[in-house]
Amino acid sequence: MAYSDKVVDHYNNPRNVGSMDKSRTDVGTGMVGAPECGDVMKLQIQVNSATGIIEDAKFKTFGCGSAIASSSLATEWLKGKSVDEALEIKNTDIVNELALPPVKIHCSVLAEDAIKAAINDYKTKQGAPVSAETVS
Amino acid sequence: MSKPIYFDNHATTPVDPRVLEAMIPYFTENFGNAASRNHAYGWVAEDAVEKGRKQIASLIGANSKEIVFTSGATESNNLAIKGVAEMYAEKGNHIITAATEHKAVLDTCKHLEKKGCRITYLPLKGDGLVDLDMLRDAITDKTILISIMYANNEIGVIQPVKEIGKIAKERGVLFHSDAVQACGKIPVNVIEDGIDLLSITGHKLYGPKGVGALYVRRKNPRVQLTAQMDGGGHERGMRSGTLNVPGIVGLGAACEIAQREMPAESARLRALRDKLRATLEANLEETYINGTMEHRLPNNLNMSFAYVEGESLLMGINDIAVSSGSACTSATLEPSYVLKALGLGDDLAHTSIRFGLGRFNTEAEVDYVAQKMIDVVNKLRELSPLWEMFKDGVDLSKVQWTAH
Numbered sequence A: 001m002a003y004s005d006k007v008v009d010h011y012n013n014p015r016n017v018g019s020m021d022k023s024r025t026d027v028g029t030g031m032v033g034a035p036e037c038g039d040v041m042k043l044q045i046q047v048n049s050a051t052g053i054i055e056d057a058k059f060k061t062f063g064c065g066s067a068i069a070s071s072s073l074a075t076e077w078l079k080g081k082s083v084d085e086a087l088e089i090k091n092t093d094i095v096n097e098l099a100l101p102p103v104k105i106h107c108s109v110l111a112e113d114a115i116k117a118a119i120n121d122y123k124t125k126q127g128a129p130v131s132a133e134t135v136s
Numbered sequence B: 001m002s003k004p005i006y007f008d009n010h011a012t013t014p015v016d017p018r019v020l021e022a023m024i025p026y027f028t029e030n031f032g033n034a035a036s037r038n039h040a041y042g043w044v045a046e047d048a049v050e051k052g053r054k055q056i057a058s059l060i061g062a063n064s065k066e067i068v069f070t071s072g073a074t075e076s077n078n079l080a081i082k083g084v085a086e087m088y089a090e091k092g093n094h095i096i097t098a099a100t101e102h103k104a105v106l107d108t109c110k111h112l113e114k115k116g117c118r119i120t121y122l123p124l125k126g127d128g129l130v131d132l133d134m135l136r137d138a139i140t141d142k143t144i145l146i147s148i149m150y151a152n153n154e155i156g157v158i159q160p161v162k163e164i165g166k167i168a169k170e171r172g173v174l175f176h177s178d179a180v181q182a183c184g185k186i187p188v189n190v191i192e193d194g195i196d197l198l199s200i201t202g203h204k205l206y207g208p209k210g211v212g213a214l215y216v217r218r219k220n221p222r223v224q225l226t227a228q229m230d231g232g233g234h235e236r237g238m239r240s241g242t243l244n245v246p247g248i249v250g251l252g253a254a255c256e257i258a259q260r261e262m263p264a265e266s267a268r269l270r271a272l273r274d275k276l277r278a279t280l281e282a283n284l285e286e287t288y289i290n291g292t293m294e295h296r297l298p299n300n301l302n303m304s305f306a307y308v309e310g311e312s313l314l315m316g317i318n319d320i321a322v323s324s325g326s327a328c329t330s331a332t333l334e335p336s337y338v339l340k341a342l343g344l345g346d347d348l349a350h351t352s353i354r355f356g357l358g359r360f361n362t363e364a365e366v367d368y369v370a371q372k373m374i375d376v377v378n379k380l381r382e383l384s385p386l387w388e389m390f391k392d393g394v395d396l397s398k399v400q401w402t403a404h
């Protein structure tokens, strides 16, 4: 299969690889997928609770090149956004940006799920009521 | 070292230059139809075909009269299985095969199932071998054929063919073996192995694509087949169609070279394969060999690299041609059915790589591939949340995953 240049770039130079301390109250962690399905994404955000701005984002992904690229791109997009803005990120944005073929759309869906799960985790820790929409 | 390095010799092999050289005159000056009985063009072509027949027969311990030429092993498997099912329909309608057979066998059996045959798909033991007791128990008085491959194309595991042949003979059942991956790599002998029908193809043993053969036993018992192709009655009526003379010359030459060079070549490939394995195992934790190493083709290594997904691994080693059992690399998005049949969890199947070494690979290539694999696996493990959890002592089987 031929990969787009952007997927190859994220694969070769993944952005924001790493882990944060998931016990911290200003960190939200989302882990989605399953090893049996061939992809697992862990996405973490660190939020400034005064401003609601995502100051840092990190990921680790087990999965194909498109899954790695989708989560790497997601961390780039998350940084600097408010939590509410981050919820606007749609899997189709990722598909378009990375030029994912139809068989790889599930990678972008997983990345969107990971974003929502991370925000959900953060909001839960902050004691905020979780809206049904953010539950993946 | 020319790139990409080709380590996918179970998929296909390059044509040996000596084979090509033997073939060339049969495209041009010796272009005759082997069925033309009344002029020299035909005689020359027929002589070449008969020489090819002898070379193939010699490799597998058969008589040249028992060789039927086909377009490849897919056709050989179809002809053997459908041909027996039709010819022996009065005797019975039950066929026994195994879950790890090539699609050319499995889908042929599925086709027959729709036509009223009963098929038993034997499960495999964890090491990839057929359970002989299970095979014995599966035979009924309606069983007409056992079709079990000689060696598997993914894991290289060699079946206990001789024992299967004995069981088949005792019970009066015909035995077909898809020997595509074994012929030319390890000794195959249809008499000693008790094989009644055997499939072979040119392009897995340094011959051309689009030509193959089916061995059909003529004595003890004399096996009969219903032709699957109607026409001029070539190949003793079993397979009509003008013979592919250059292809047959190539297949014959490939068999002769393979037979002559097998002892030296298999020892060399085994040493290279063992070095590849040893280097990977010495430098990487959490690698798993799929299938038994004890009964395996000398040129095969099938390994899972836990916590690293196969397609991302292939992407990182894009100057090396290998294949993976990962779902992402297949059209069906299902991981390898062969690995699943061994009881391997989907998680490990997704992380498997098949290395198939061949005649033209060198030790320098093995060293390069091993180092590249080590580098890419380490890099991807740094990226893998599963690796991190494993290192933190998390039992991954106890995690509640959000399957999608």
Ligand SMILES: Cc1ncc(COP(=O)(O)O)c(C=O)c1O
Binding pocket: B010, B011, B071, B072, B073, B074, B075, B102, B104, B149, B151, B152, B153, B178, B180, B181, B201, B202, B210, B212
């Ligand atoms: C075990 C086995 N059987 C059958 C085949 C099909 O052979 P062919 O490509 O000649 O049709 C292959 C190769 O693809 C194979 O590996």
